Structures are given as structure tokens and as C-alpha cells.
Amino acid sequence: MSEFQTFTSHLECGMTGETYAADEIHGLSAAGKPLLVRYDLDRLGKAVSKQALAARTEGGFWRYREFLPVRRTENVISLGEVMTPLIAAEAISARLGCAELLVKDEGRLPTGSFKARGLALAVSMAKELGITRMAMPTNGNAGAALAAYGSRAGIESYVFCPDDTPDVNVREIALQGAHTFLVNGLINDCGRIVGEGKEAMGWFDCSTLKEPYRIEGKKTMGIELAEQLGWTVPDVILYPTGGGTGLIGMWKAFDELEAIGFIGSRRPRMVAVQATGCAPIVRAWENGQDHAELWQNATTMAAGIRVPVAVGDFLILRAIRESGGFAIAVSDEDIQAALVGFAREEGLLLCPEGAATYAAFLAALSSGQISKHESCVLFNCATGLKYPMPAAGAAIDMHAPIDYGSIGRAK
Ligand SMILES: *Cc1c(COP(=O)(O)O)cnc(C)c1O
Numbered sequence: 001m002s003e004f005q006t007f008t009s010h011l012e013c014g015m016t017g018e019t020y021a022a023d024e025i026h027g028l029s030a031a032g033k034p035l036l037v038r039y040d041l042d043r044l045g046k047a048v049s050k051q052a053l054a055a056r057t058e059g060g061f062w063r064y065r066e067f068l069p070v071r072r073t074e075n076v077i078s079l080g081e082v083m084t085p086l087i088a089a090e091a092i093s094a095r096l097g098c099a100e101l102l103v104k105d106e107g108r109l110p111t112g113s114f115k116a117r118g119l120a121l122a123v124s125m126a127k128e129l130g131i132t133r134m135a136m137p138t139n140g141n142a143g144a145a146l147a148a149y150g151s152r153a154g155i156e157s158y159v160f161c162p163d164d165t166p167d168v169n170v171r172e173i174a175l176q177g178a179h180t181f182l183v184n185g186l187i188n189d190c191g192r193i194v195g196e197g198k199e200a201m202g203w204f205d206c207s208t209l210k211e212p213y214r215i216e217g218k219k220t221m222g223i224e225l226a227e228q229l230g231w232t233v234p235d236v237i238l239y240p241t242g243g244g245t246g247l248i249g250m251w252k253a254f255d256e257l258e259a260i261g262f263i264g265s266r267r268p269r270m271v272a273v274q275a276t277g278c279a280p281i282v283r284a285w286e287n288g289q290d291h292a293e294l295w296q297n298a299t300t301m302a303a304g305i306r307v308p309v310a311v312g313d314f315l316i317l318r319a320i321r322e323s324g325g326f327a328i329a330v331s332d333e334d335i336q337a338a339l340v341g342f343a344r345e346e347g348l349l350l351c352p353e354g355a356a357t358y359a360a361f362l363a364a365l366s367s368g369q370i371s372k373h374e375s376c377v378l379f380n381c382a383t384g385l386k387y388p389m390p391a392a393g394a395a396i397d398m399h400a401p402i403d404y405g406s407i408g409r410a411k
Pocket of ligand 1 (some may be wrong): 009113115141144208240241243244245246247304305351353354381382
């Protein structure tokens with residue numbers, strides 16, 4: 001990779017606007033809120049062009065180096081990132097008679113989920129800032145991405161999962177070199193262990209939004225999406241919302257792209273999708289609140305969005321409101337039905353969180369919250385192959401005569 005110019009000017013508290021110096025280690029702001037990275041957008045806009053970006057055919061989200069905080073190329077940690085495809089659900093949109101329905105399939109990224117975007121940036125910045133030990137709570141995918149990028153960077157990682165995290169996630173985390181722990185609680189309980197262990201263990205806490213750079217990685221979803229759509233934005237984005245990094249990141253990306261003249265002032269309506277068993281953002285949105293209270297007894301099959309409390313709640317709610325979007329919860333039954341329906345009709349296996357966005361799309365289309373004329377993008381944030389699947393396969397006795405007449409009726 002050749003040398004790139006970088007444009008970080010400072011960091012800023014997402015709540016108070018208080019500024020912090022770039023190129024130093026930071027966690028939350030003094031107000032206990034997420035820090036956002038700010039760039040010299042005038043200089044950035046002069047340094048990149050749409051043509052120059054189009055000419056970079058390799059590198060996935062690292063193609064947007066000027067929009068990212070890593071200063072030195074030797075600190076860029078890469079596992080072969082790709083630009084994730086936008087797949088049109090043509091059978092479904094034709095059947096429903098609605099405008100274009102696209103799936104951004106993030107399951108193609110290293111470690112099989114979009115957590116690769118955030119953790120690649122967090123780990124690269126940790127390397128740049130001299131951090132040697134990182135820790136985080138996770139429902140699975142973030143831990144896998146930290147373990148993978150951490151090992152690649154030579155940074156030690158400690159990962160704490162709720163003890164009912166899918167086995168495949170726990171094992172991939174451990175195999176990719178993290179110290180891996182199962183906690184008899186939820187992700188916020190795991191987060192408390194990471195926070196309280198800081199002094200004894202000397203690790204850097206890279207929990208969702210508790211460090212500034214995961215947002216910058218997730219921001220690349222917004223840049224990539226706009227570029228794939230010919231530097232335009234869709235009418236609606238449906239995003240499965242846990243900590244909300246991606247939704248906040250994309251919203252930030254659109255502002256930066258407008259500031260440098262790559263897109264206009266039109267914005268997609270941002271829709272936060274949650275599960276009825278864990279819907280703190282939906283409840284806050286419906287009650288007109290700026291902050292979301294902790295959701296008790298959180299439960300859903302969509303582990304990635306089982307996040308009872310989010311530090312960036314106000315940023316999520318702000319983006320939803322400013323965009324004219326909404327927040328919506330769907331049941332696990334609807335998620336499962338959406339997952340099966342989408343796979344059969346379109347041949348694409350979604351993860352449960354991705355299926356939740358399809359379920360929400362169907363619900364919002366029938367309630368009128370989304371109109372048939374609006375183009376929509378669903379985020380499938382991980383490969384469906386990482387999740388438990390229902391038993392399948394009809395038995396055949398190879399020693400007995402096979403009744404081919406009945407074979408077409410088996411699933
Ligand atoms: C982490 C995760 C989410 C939620 O992402 P946020 O940006 O933290 O809200 C959704 N789906 C999957 C598969 C995830 O791993």
C-alpha cells in the first residue's frame with residue numbers, strides 16, 4: 001500500500017462537543033460519553049476524488065484511508081478485507097410490488113461479520129498508539145474480530161462472553177488467540193468485568209463506543225454504500241441495532257461525504273431494528289426520550305442485538321430523529337420466519353440480525369411506515385453460517401429400494 005495523507009484534526013465528545021487531542025490514547029470523554037474523530041475536511045476533500053477511489057480496486061474499506069485515523073501504513077492491520085456486495089432481492093420486491101430492496105451482505109468480511117470493520121480500526125489504532133493488551137465484552141462477533149485482528153497485530157486480547165453465547169463464536173474467539181471467558185450474565189455484566197479489571201490487568205477497554213475508532217471502521221459502511229450507489233444514498237436504511245456503532249457511523253459518514261461534496265444534503269431515513277425481547281432504543285424512541293433505560297431480562301435469538309443498554313443511545317436516537325426514520329421491534333418468531341423465507345425465496349442465508357431487518361421491512365411496509373416507492377437497504381451483518389440452524393435432511397436407506405416418487409416432497 002502506498003503512502004497516504006491523513007487528516008485527523010482532533011476528537012470531540014459526542015454529547016458536549018468538548019475537544020481532545022488526536023494521537024493520544026482515549027476512552028470515553030470526561031462526561032462519560034463516546035468520542036468522535038474529527039477531520040480537516042477541507043484538506044481531505046482536496047486530497048481525494050471519486051475517480052481516485054474508483055481506481056483503487058483492492059483493500060476493501062482500507063480504500064478509504066483518507067477518511068480514517070490510522071497515520072502510518074505499517075500500522076494498518078489487514079486480513080484481506082473486501083467491498084461487501086449489495087444484492088438485490090428481486091423476487092421479493094417483484095412479489096410485493098415495491099421499489100428496489102437491497103441487502104448489504106457483510107458476512108463476506110474477515111471473521112464473517114461487520115465487526116471486522118470496527119475492530120480492524122480499533123486494533124490498528126491501538127498498535128499506532130502503543131497499546132499491547134486489549135479487552136472487551138461481546139455477544140460473539142466482536143470478540144472474534146478482536147481476537148483475529150489482535151493476533152495479527154501481535155496484541156494480546158481478553159474476551160468476555162455471556163455463557164449462552166453461541167458455541168461457534170466462543171470457539172472461534174479462542175482459536176484466534178484470545179483469552180476467552182464465559183460469564184453467567186449479559187453483555188453489560190461482561191462490560192463491568194472489563195471496566196473493573198483495567199487497573200489490575202492494564203488492558204485497554206475496547207467495548208462498543210468506549211474507544212473512538214470502532215465507529216470510524218463502521219463508518220466505512222456508509223461510504224461504501226454511497227459509492228456502490230453511484231454516490232447517492234437509498235431512501236431507507238434498516239439497521240439491526242445493538243450498540244448502534246454502525247448506525248452512528250454511517251450517519252457520520254454521510255455528513256463527511258456531504259462536507260467534501262461527494263453527496264448532497266438528502267439523507268436516508270435511518271431505521272433502528274431491535275428484537276421485542278430487547279428493545280431499549282425502540283422504547284426510548286416511542287417515549288420521545290433522548291436516552292434509553294436498561295432493558296431488564298433481555299432475550300432474543302439475535303445475539304448481536306441483545307444489548308440491554310447502549311452508551312451511544314443519544315447518538316442513535318438523534319440520527320433516527322434527524323433522518324425522519326424510526327425504531328421498530330420484531331419478535332423472534334418473525335425473525336425466524338423472515339430468515340427461512342428470505343433463504344428460500346432469494347437463496348441468501350441471512351444471520352438472525354439480518355433477518356430481523358427483513359422482518360422489520362415487511363412489518364413497516366404493511367403498517368405504512370415504509371412506502372412501496374422507497375428504496376431500502378437491509379444490513380446482513382454476519383454470515384448466516386455462524387448460527388445454529390434447525391435440523392434437516394430426510395434419511396435414505398441405501399440398502400432399500402428408493403421411492404423416487406415421494407422424494408420431491410421431502411425438504
Ligand atoms: C454487533 C452486531 C450487531 C449490532 O451492531 P451495532 O453496530 O453494535 O449496533 C448486529 N448484528 C450482528 C450480527 C452483530 O454482530
